[in-house]
Amino acid sequence: MNTNPHNAMDYGEETLRLIAGLPAPAGVEERVHAALRAAPDKARDKGHVLAWPARWRAKAVLESDWMRAAAAAAIVFVVVGGGWGVYTRVQQGQTGSVVVMPLRAPSSGGFAGAGAMRTPSTLPGTKSREQGSKGARERETQPVKMPAAPKKHSAQPANQVAPTPVVSQ
Amino acid sequence: MSASQAIFASQAITAGWMEIPTSAVDEEARRRAEDAAIAALVDQYAGALYRVAYSVLRNPSDAEDAVQEAFVRVLRHRQTLAEVRDQRVWLIRIVWNIVLDRKRRAKTRPETDDVSELTRVLPAKGLSAEELAAAAEHHAHVLGCVNQLPAKEREVLLLSAFDELTSVEIAAVLGISESSVRSRLFRARNLMAELLDHERSLR
Numbered sequence: 001m002n003t004n005p006h007n008a009m010d011y012g013e014e015t016l017r018l019i020a021g022l023p024a025p026a027g028v029e030e031r032v033h034a035a036l037r038a039a040p041d042k043a044r045d046k047g048h049v050l051a052w053p054a055r056w057r058a059k060a061v062l063e064s065d066w067m068r069a070a071a072a073a074a075i076v077f078v079v080v081g082g083g084w085g086v087y088t089r090v091q092q093g094q095t096g097s098v099v100v101m102p103l104r105a106p107s108s109g110g111f112a113g114a115g116a117m118r119t120p121s122t123l124p125g126t127k128s129r130e131q132g133s134k135g136a137r138e139r140e141t142q143p144v145k146m147p148a149a150p151k152k153h154s155a156q157p158a159n160q161v162a163p164t165p166v167v168s169q
Numbered sequence: 170m171s172a173s174q175a176i177f178a179s180q181a182i183t184a185g186w187m188e189i190p191t192s193a194v195d196e197e198a199r200r201r202a203e204d205a206a207i208a209a210l211v212d213q214y215a216g217a218l219y220r221v222a223y224s225v226l227r228n229p230s231d232a233e234d235a236v237q238e239a240f241v242r243v244l245r246h247r248q249t250l251a252e253v254r255d256q257r258v259w260l261i262r263i264v265w266n267i268v269l270d271r272k273r274r275a276k277t278r279p280e281t282d283d284v285s286e287l288t289r290v291l292p293a294k295g296l297s298a299e300e301l302a303a304a305a306e307h308h309a310h311v312l313g314c315v316n317q318l319p320a321k322e323r324e325v326l327l328l329s330a331f332d333e334l335t336s337v338e339i340a341a342v343l344g345i346s347e348s349s350v351r352s353r354l355f356r357a358r359n360l361m362a363e364l365l366d367h368e369r370s371l372r
Binding site: 012013016018019022028029033039 | 207216223224227240307308311
């Protein structure tokens with residue numbers, strides 16, 4: 001063992017060389033063989049993402065170049081055809097610029113509207129031209145001055161019919 | 170298939186004169202030839218790959234798992250086997266990437282080298298029990314210093330410990346140039362010397 005500090009690096013390398021020279025445990029090869037035999041079929045496969053079914057592959061029909069080309073052409077045809085179909089439908093849908101509201105179908109049950117139409121609630125009073133102006137808004141905020149009620153000059157109101165005298169016979 | 174037949178098949182495929190049949194009819198024969206080639210690679214290089222894996226992981230079972238995973242990857246990409254020039258370097262590169270990945274994933278684990286494990290593993294010819302314990306402690310200390318090195322320098326230093334790997338092959342494993350290997354190795358040695366001197370001065 002070298003304890004000289006000037007040869008420190010030699011010492012470090014010696015350790016690494018000792019470790020690098022350690023023999024592999026017995027039976028490593030056999031265990032690796034066993035691991036390879038037990039490897040899943042996916043690893044034994046050719047590494048394709050998609051593979052033909054084993055029955056077809058055994059017949060080797062689908063391994064030929066023309067069959068691959070035909071399959072690729074079919075895939076391209078389906079993709080392009082689908083895209084074209086979507087494109088044409090979108091074009092037809094965009095031709096109408098007016099949005100048509102659906103008609104309301106009369107409800108089968110419940111109360112009927114009897115032809116009544118809903119009218120929007122309006123503001124009380126008449127609308128003047130200056131409505132919306134500053135003066136109009138001020139007037140709106142102030143309490144409404146109601147005209148005074150007519151004074152009762154007689155004990156009996158004019159619209160009241162005088163009682164008919166009872167005639168005794 | 171015997172080991173000699175497997176090695177013969179592997180060499181024939183690698184040399185290129187034994188053509189792997191490409192027709193669909195001979196798919197099964199092709200597969201058998203590839204299996205034989207992989208079996209030959211296992212027989213030839215499993216031990217070396219284990220040592221490479223152990224030098225990084227320092228755990229026998231982890232190292233063996235890494236070797237198995239490397240060969241499963243080879244099996245998965247066996248159609249490229251004929252294109253590989255240097256199979257040894259190629260395999261070491263595969264297992265190297267696996268062990269680095271495992272090491273990265275297990276980074277939460279404390280990187281301490283078990284002295285008792287080193288005592289058990291490292292050779293102890295003619296050493297007393299005390300000397301053996303001191304040597305194991307020292308080796309653990311050295312490995313601790315190696316762990317303190319930057320990753321690039323550490324990787325080159327670990328691979329340079331394998332006598333069978335030249336600097337060109339280390340460069341091929343790491344995917345860098347040979348001059349980078351040399352400069353990194355130089356830096357690693359200097360850093361190691363500093364670390365070991367520093368540790369000694371503290372004692």
